[in-house]
Every structure is written in C-alpha cells, then in structure tokens.
Amino acid sequence: MGSVGAKEIPELIGADGRRIDGRRPDELRPIRIVAGPLHRADGSAFVEWGDNKVMAAVYGPREVHPRHLQQNTKAIVQCKYNMAAFSVDERKRPGLDRRSQEISKVIAEAFESVVFSEEYPRTSVDIYIEVLQANAGTRCAGLVAASVALADAGIPMVDLLPAVAVGKVAGRIVLDLKKEEDNYGEADLPMALVPQSGRLVLLQMEGHMTRPELGEALDLGVIGCRKIYDVMKQALRDRYAAGSVVSGAAFSAAGVAP
Amino acid sequence: MSEEVTAEILTTHILELARSGRRLDGRRPEEYRPVSIEFGFVTSADGSALARIGETAVVSGIKLEPGKPFPDTPNAGVLTTNAELIPLSSPTFEPGPPHPRAIEVSRVVDRAVRASEAVDLKRLCIAPGEKCWTCFVDIHVIDHSGNLIDACMLAAVAALSRTTMPSRRFELGEDAPLALAHLPMETTFCRLGNTIVVDPTFEEEGAAQGRLTIATDEVGHVVAMQKGLVGAFAPGEVKELAEAAFRHGDKLREAVRGGTRP
Numbered sequence: 001m002g003s004v005g006a007k008e009i010p011e012l013i014g015a016d017g018r019r020i021d022g023r024r025p026d027e028l029r030p031i032r033i034v035a036g037p038l039h040r041a042d043g044s045a046f047v048e049w050g051d052n053k054v055m056a057a058v059y060g061p062r063e064v065h066p067r068h069l070q071q072n073t074k075a076i077v078q079c080k081y082n083m084a085a086f087s088v089d090e091r092k093r094p095g096l097d098r099r100s101q102e103i104s105k106v107i108a109e110a111f112e113s114v115v116f117s118e119e120y121p122r123t124s125v126d127i128y129i130e131v132l133q134a135n136a137g138t139r140c141a142g143l144v145a146a147s148v149a150l151a152d153a154g155i156p157m158v159d160l161l162p163a164v165a166v167g168k169v170a171g172r173i174v175l176d177l178k179k180e181e182d183n184y185g186e187a188d189l190p191m192a193l194v195p196q197s198g199r200l201v202l203l204q205m206e207g208h209m210t211r212p213e214l215g216e217a218l219d220l221g222v223i224g225c226r227k228i229y230d231v232m233k234q235a236l237r238d239r240y241a242a243g244s245v246v247s248g249a250a251f252s253a254a255g256v257a258p
Numbered sequence: 259m260s261e262e263v264t265a266e267i268l269t270t271h272i273l274e275l276a277r278s279g280r281r282l283d284g285r286r287p288e289e290y291r292p293v294s295i296e297f298g299f300v301t302s303a304d305g306s307a308l309a310r311i312g313e314t315a316v317v318s319g320i321k322l323e324p325g326k327p328f329p330d331t332p333n334a335g336v337l338t339t340n341a342e343l344i345p346l347s348s349p350t351f352e353p354g355p356p357h358p359r360a361i362e363v364s365r366v367v368d369r370a371v372r373a374s375e376a377v378d379l380k381r382l383c384i385a386p387g388e389k390c391w392t393c394f395v396d397i398h399v400i401d402h403s404g405n406l407i408d409a410c411m412l413a414a415v416a417a418l419s420r421t422t423m424p425s426r427r428f429e430l431g432e433d434a435p436l437a438l439a440h441l442p443m444e445t446t447f448c449r450l451g452n453t454i455v456v457d458p459t460f461e462e463e464g465a466a467q468g469r470l471t472i473a474t475d476e477v478g479h480v481v482a483m484q485k486g487l488v489g490a491f492a493p494g495e496v497k498e499l500a501e502a503a504f505r506h507g508d509k510l511r512e513a514v515r516g517g518t519r520p
Contacts, residue, residue: 037401038315038346038347038400038401039313039401039403040347040348040349040401040402040403040460041346041349042349044346051301051302053299053300055346055400056346057345057346057347059345059349062349065352080345080353082344084300084317084319084342084396084398085319085321085340085394085396086300086302086303086306086319086320086321086394086396087300087302087319088302089302090323091321091323091394091396094340094342094396126345128344128345128346129346130344130346130398130400132299132300132317132319132398132400133300133301133302134302135302
C-alpha cells in the first residue's frame with residue numbers, strides 16, 4: 001500500500017487473466033516450511049514463501065520478563081516481529097518501529113486465542129519472528145512460521161494457525177499478494193484461520209472492497225488457509241517422521257563445505 | 259537470565275575433559291567445527307551470505323546507498339557494521355537496545371574489516387566531500403551455538419566478497435562488483451584451565467577462563483585482536499595462538515573463495 005502517485009503502474013492482471021507472476025487469481029505462491037531448524041530454541045520453523053524468507057523461534061513456557069506482566073492464572077503469549085535491515089529494498093533501520101509493534105501485538109493475540117494458556121500459569125511463551133527477506137505477506141508468513149514453531153516446541157494449542165493475505169488487484173479478488181500487487185493493488189486483507197472452528201483470529205484490511213468483494217475475499221482466504229494448513233502439517237510430520245528427529249533440519253541448500 | 263549460564267556441573271565436566279585434551283563434542287583442542295557458506299541467501303540485499311560454524315548460523319546482508327562522506331575523510335566512503343544478537347537465536351538474548359555483548363561483536367568485526375582495508379573506502383567515493391557510498395554490513399545471528407565473533411566475521415566477509423554496487427538503482431552508472439582487497443578472518447580461542455581450545459561452543463564459552471580473538475589477513479598480518487571474558491593469557495601463548503589463527507583463518511578464507519557468484 002501507499003505508493004500513491006507512482007508513475008509506472010505495472011499491468012497486474014493480463015488479458016489472459018493471469019497475474020504478474022503468471023499465477024491464477026486463486027493460486028498461492030510456492031511455499032516451503034521446515035520445522036525445527038534452530039538448535040537453541042524450544043521450537044522453530046523456517047518459511048520460504050514466494051520471495052519471503054522468515055524464521056520463527058519459540059521459547060517457553062518460561063519465566064516472565066518483565067515480571068509485572070506475569071498472570072497468576074495463565075501463561076502470557078509475547079511476540080516480537082522484526083525485519084532485518086537487509087530484508088527490504090531500501091535498508092530498514094534496525095530497531096522497533098510502530099508497524100512492527102502493531103504486527104507483534106495482533107500476532108500475539110491470535111496465538112493467545114488458541115494456546116491452552118491456563119496450563120502454564122505465571123509463565124510466558126515467547127515468539128520471535130525474524131523477516132530475513134520480504135516480499136509482501138510477511139506477517140502471514142511469520143504467523144505460519146510461529147505456529148509451526150509453537151507446535152515444534154510442544155505448546156498445547158487448539159489448532160495450527162494458517163494465514164494468508166487476500167487482496168483486490170485490477171478489480172479482481174486474488175489470493176496471496178506479492179509485492180507489486182500489494183503496492184499497486186486496491187486492497188489487502190491478511191487473515192489467520194483456526195481450521196477446526198473455521199474462525200478467524202487475525203483479521204486486518206486496508207483499501208477498498210464492496211460487500212460482495214469482501215465476501216468473496218473471505219471465502220478465498222479460507223480456501224487458501226486450508227491449503228497452507230496441509231503444508232504446515234506435512235512440515236511437522238516430516239520433522240517427526242520415524243528416525244528423522246534430528247535437531248537442526250537444514251533450512252537451506254547446503255553451502256560450500258571445505 | 260541475562261547472562262549465558264553454563265551449569266556448574268557442566269563447567270566442571272568441560273574443565274575436567276580439557277585437562278586430558280578432550281572436548282564435550284569430541285573435538286581435539288585445535289579442531290574447528292565444519293564450516294559452510296551459502297552465498298546470495300537474501301536477494302533483497304546487494305550481497306549476502308548464510309554462514310554456519312557447526313550449529314551456529316549467521317546471516318549477513320550488505321546494503322549500499324549514496325550518502326555524504328565524513329568531513330575528515332572527504333575522499334572515502336562510509337562503512338558501518340552492525341551485529342544483531344536477536345532473541346530468536348538464544349534463550350538468553352532479550353529484546354531491547356543492543357546488549358554490550360552485541361556491541362562488542364559488532365565492533366570487533368568492524369575493526370578487523372576496517373584495519374585490514376578489505377573494503378577500499380576510496381573506491382566508495384562518488385564526488386569528493388559531496389557524495390559517497392555508505393556500505394551497511396548488517397549481521398543477524400539466528401542460531402547461537404558459540405563463537406559468534408568468527409561466525410559474524412565469516413558471514414560479513416562472505417557477503418562483502420559477493421556484493422554488487424547498485425549504481426543503476428541510484429542512477430550512478432552501471433552496477434559493478436564491490437571487489438575486496440583482502441580477506442580478513444577472525445579466529446577465537448578459549449582457555450579451559452591449562453588447555454586452550456579453538457572455536458568454542460557456547461557451553462565452552464560459559465566455562466572459559468578467558469577468550470582471545472585474533473584477526474588475520476591472507477598476506478600474513480594480524481589486523482585485530484580482542485581479549486574477552488574474565489581470564490588471562492601469557493604473551494607466549496598469544497604468539498602461539500597467532501600462528502594457529504593464520505592456519506584457521508586460511509581455511510575460512512578457502513571457504514569464502516570457494517563457491518560461485520550467484
């Protein structure tokens with residue numbers, strides 16, 4: 001969003017109905033999830049989704065810092081979403097900014113909605129999301145990574161939380177926006193679904209949609225989330241497949257080993 | 259929880275093993291963990307690398323943008339190194355302003371890159387006194403299993419070695435490789451009683467009675483050093499370790515030279 005006045009707007013939907021990267025309107029970008037790639041975290045996951053690369057780690061349930069946030073009847077869920085300086089075209093200054101803080105808050109609240117927090121009173125479940133490479137949809141990629149990381153950490157939850165952004169591009173409702181579609185499209189609607197209940201625990205929207213378009217977008221998002229749900233479950237199955245419970249699953253192609 | 263805690267019983271065990279030249283992970287004192295590098299890991303950066311030393315993993319991304327030279331160096335560009343010890347990478351790292359530990363890593367890496375003149379800052383000058391390239395070396399530790407200084411340096415130099423100056427993006431001509439003049443590398447040692455080990459794991463760092471980092475270049479210069487943690491080294495030990503630092507540094511340099519430009 002927010003590129004009003006940009007001079008050259010690329011053609012976002014071609015005459016053949018295909019999108020800028022050749023996808024159909026209801027098609028996801030390629031998504032790859034690796035559960036448990038980190039060694040020090042209690043749970044972790046790496047998500048490569050289109051041109052996004054996101055790592056998530058979970059620590060806990062553990063002592064609450066700062067102490068005054070401690071709750072006597074349940075665990076709290078804390079989240080820090082952070083973008084690496086080199087993750088975007090124009091270098092991002094390291095440190096907290098308002099966007100990251102807002103995203104951290106809505107993601108923490110989404111997870112607090114599904115974690116059985118009353119099982120661990122006076123503790124904190126800490127979620128860290130690091131965006132290493134960004135190309136639209138990082139909060140959804142971060143949420144998916146964090147969800148798999150929570151499962152990897154063995155935190156009891158109602159369900160995994162698949163997430164995806166739906167948008168409106170050149171008048172069409174499309175699934176899983178990439179950067180150009182996010183920048184020049186008419187609307188962006190990220191959501192996270194609890195597959196078991198069919199309810200949404202993260203929902204944001206920016207742009208313009210008619211009521212019918214909103215309905216179409218929500219339906220498309222749910223379908224997208226269910227596809228991502230399958231990939232998430234498979235990542236966890238792969239992690240715990242017989243004999244392959246090793247810490248530090250490779251999350252990238254091996255480099256040069258001297 | 260703000261400091262790395264190695265349980266006393268583990269510390270005792272590590273020191274006991276060290277007395278007979280053994281280590282927790284089965285390595286010999288002078289043995290480095292396996293090293294690997296993936297170049298071009300982050301395509302949004304002008305140069306990048308994912309470097310691994312054993313279970314330690316570090317991503318570095320380089321960004322260049324036009325800026326203003328410092329008044330006292332009108333003919334040189336600006337180089338900035340920043341290491342983030344993000345809480346994702348270790349149970350003891352907390353969110354918030356940089357911990358002195360992160361600042362130390364940043365500065366030790368920065369010092370070695372700068373002192374070795376690996377990046378020719380004069381080549382980053384665009385218009386003397388007016389305009390120059392600012393080169394940001396951002397380092398993200400994502401898995402901390404010890405020896406962050408060496409890993410951060412390896413990632414940074416690997417990323418710099420494959421960096422493209424994005425001239426076209428800023429309408430300053432054609433893109434060109436940054437081209438490094440030298441390949442500096444850090445080698446870190448820890449004292450465990452009378453034994454000195456190279457490339458410590460985080461458990462060994464927790465048990466260490468002193469840490470020494472020696473940065474070397476490929477033509478035989480020591481370009482930076484840092485003694486850290488509580489403990490001491492004898493001058494004779496430092497001389498011996500410098501010799502070892504060149505041997506290990508050369509292996510790390512080989513890893514950076516290997517591989518192809520993405």
